[in-house]
Amino acid sequence: MQTGENEQGLRKILDMTRMISIALLLLHIYYYCYAAFKAWDFRLDTTDRLLQNIYRTGLFSNFNKSKLIALGMLIISLIGVRGKRDEKISFKKAFYYIIIGLLLYYFSYTIMLFKVNIFIIAESYITVTALGFIFILTGGSLLSRIINTRLNNGVFNSLNETFPQEERLLHNEYSINLPATYNLKGKLRKSWINIINPFRGLLVMGSPGSGKSYFIIQHIIKQHVQKGFSMFVYDFKYDDLSKITYNQYLKNKKNYKVEPKFYVINFDDLNRSSRCNPLDPSTMNDITDAAESSRTIMLGLNREWIKKSGDFFVESPINFVTALIWFLRKYKNGKYCTLPHVIELAQVSYDKLFSILRAEPQIEVLVNPFVTAYLNEAKEQLEGQIASAKISLSKLSSEKLYYILSGNDFSLDINNPIQPKIVCMGNNPQKTLTYGAVLSLYITAITRVMNKKNCNKSSLIFDEFPTIYFNGMDNLIATARSNKVATTLAVQDASQLKLHYGKEQADVIMNIVGNIISGQVSGETAKQLSEKFGKILQDRQSIAINRTDTSITKSKQLDLAIPINKISSLSSGEFVGMVADNPDEKIELKAFCAEVINDHEGLSKEQERYKELPVISGINTGDVLNNFLQIKKDVEEIIQTEIERMMDTPGLMDLIIRKSA
Incomplete structure (x- = not known):
């Protein structure tokens, strides 16, 4: 028990052990330098008789035996030493003292081999052995004062904020699977971002340049086309996503049960656009x-x-x-x-x-x-x-x-099992307000006719969703799940959604989606995400140094798994988020903070082989004008x-x- 009496008793035992060590060393020196002590007249008949009795015990049967026992007693006395800890003392310094002390302590016997005056030999041997003993004692004392605990040197506490993530590949006929790597206590590990139920809605956020399209959206398009989804793609920066969709369609159209038709709506290039009411x-x-x-x-x-x-x-x-x-x-x-x-x-x-x-x-x-x-x-x-x-x-x-x-040219029931379609609609950033309103009307009509039972599985992908207005997105996500309609919304920030849709609708959309993937965002969006991801147990250490003592405290406490500043400083390709699971496909580790792995060289070569969107008609200006006048x-x-x-x-x-x- 940690009581004052016990500590005082332990201190007395240690002091006595050290005195025994010193006494044994003095006896060793007296015995092996007896001739010098006799010449100096530092002897008594009583001490000589006592030395003879000690000799009979075998203590001096070997030159180093008594020195080793003295050293052992010294080490025992040092084990229980509890000096005032100092953060400036290092193992290196303590071991220097100990090593020098051991060398002096053991190799001092070589002095006895010199053929010189016995007084010089005795004085030199006593001095070197005593110095070695003192150095060992000093080094051992320094060891007890070293602060073994080192505080986390990470300025941003990054290692402490890591947590286990899903490393299994969970694959089904609807899933989106993104390979990734994550950091766990300083070690880089492979993981998978498994969106096994895209029908519960997917919200992709990230500031410009965070990699939403390159790391996330294009993979959703590819995997859903490969799995036979009917598809609608709102391509804000036409024709970035449309070209990817078209080439994936060419590659995989034979895998569909019923081969789908591909259509493009584009108001700038009429020769590559279909017509639709x-x-x-x-x-x-x-x-x-x-x-x-x-x-x-x-x-x-x-x-x-x-x-x-x-x-x-x-x-x-x-x-x-x-x-x-x-x-x-x-x-x-x-x-x-x-x-x-x-x-x-x-x-x-x-x-x-x-x-x-x-x-x-x-x-x-x-x-x-x-x-x-x-x-x-x-x-x-x-x-x-x-x-x-x-x-x-x-x-x-x-x-x-x-x-x-x-x-x-085509009807808007894109998930019709008899006539499935893949439809891309392109906007123009310079004409967002005008084109966005018309495209919003298309989207309203599409969702109205496709949210029905017994239809083909379908995927709706909206790049830069706030640039269009769709009244009822929350209702679509909530009700279309059972009709196998997967909805993916890409936005730059929740504040952008609030600006264009109002706070109420934006909050509903943010909270109703089951899957969230976010790149770098800041402000209220980062705060909201950080709170959604929850807290994890993190190690905490503290050192308190005062004049007489040093105390070290270790503890664990709940803290944010992914803090706001971490979300605000993500690099391109790094994403945080949370995925939803199914009753029969449970995911325990839903939250993630990882870097999505892209085969940059492979993607670059693939894009070089992409075919341009097809020319549908050879419409001329006269035909367009005649149609205008006819209306x-x-x-x-x-x-x-x-x-x-x-x-x-x-x-x-x-x-x-x-x-x-």
Whole structure:
């Protein structure tokens, strides 16, 4: 027990052992230098008789025997020494003393071999042996004062923050598997990032240059095409991802049960783009689908409206566009139900437009507020309600856009098991606002028709997701899992998501995804991720040095597994994250902090062999212009036909507004 009495008793025993050691050494010196002591008259009859008795014990039977016993007693006395520890004392210094002391202590016998005066031999032997003894004693004392514990020298505590990660390759027919390496207590180990259930949603984050596309997105595309997924890819920096998707399609299309078709939507290069109508009548079963499409296109064109949802001057233009879409959907069974026709219809004079719109019973309730304001000459209110819609839609009045949006080369049911498709849609960073709104409309239509049962497994990949507006991503992730729809969202930072979608929707998306992979991010995003990854037990050491004693404390405590500063300083290719598992495929080690391994040379050679996206048609400027003019003519005919029909129908004649605009 650590009591004062025990410590004092131990100290007395050690002191006595050391005195015995000194006494034995003195006897050794007296015996082997007896002639010198006799000449100096340093002897007594009593000591001589005592020395004879000790000699009979065999202590001096060998020259080094008594010295060894004295040294042994000295070592025993040093074992229990507890001196004041000092961080400046090192093993090197202590061993220097001990080695020098042992050399002097043992090799001092050579002095006895010299043929010189016995007084010189005795004095030299005593001096050298005593010095050796003192050096050994000093070195042993220094050993007891060394601080054996060395504090972690890592400035950023990086070794202490490492933790075990999944090293098994967990593979299934849907999984995404990324090879990686991670650091565990200073040792580099191989691991796997296993996204075995991509249907629970995957959020990929990282600042520009962190490697989202190169290390993550391209591997998702390759592995899902290899596994027979139908696919939609939103390619923000066209044609980076589209080219990868196309070449993987060429390589693996024979492996599909039903060979898929490959389509590209691109508004800049019409010869390499297919045509598709996002307002196709087959995708809209009731007016709520029209309302959803209207909201998507209007909020996509006016991103600031997202935060003002519910305001009168936000909902009014949305209702106005809804009425236009549904009118065209009902007119001749949707023959002219395209976005270009909606844009041109919005430009028609109020008296003609309102006349034909309020003749349709299903949209009468939507149109009445506008008709009332018009008839009551509330021009300021009416312009506030409608002008914003007309101005917004006019941004899309482009010959190229009209050409792409008015065609129907393929349907949007990309996961149709009979006709699977791989569709890439390209944006242009210089025209993000305009193209992003149209692409948002495509995405809304795609998700509406593909979130059904008994369809092919499919993958939706959105690069730079905040550049488009999709209302209901949280609902898609939550409900599409059972329909085998895997959703991958790539964003630069959560703050970017909040800026474009509002805090509420951004928080929901951040929290609803089951799989998260993040490169370098900072601020609130890094803090949120750090808290999500939780805490691990980490070693803690402290040394307290005062005037009389030194104390060393070791402990373990819970601390952040991946702190904020670590997430903020990740290099390109380094990612942190957490994966989700399945009931029958449990993953105990879900969190990871690793570097994804890419075969840079192999990928470079593969990209050199990539084929360019195919030229689909030889469309010329004249064809595009004719299509543009035909749409305008179609709208004029619709107005004229409907007005004539109303005039010929007694029940509808009274609905015609004859007031001048």
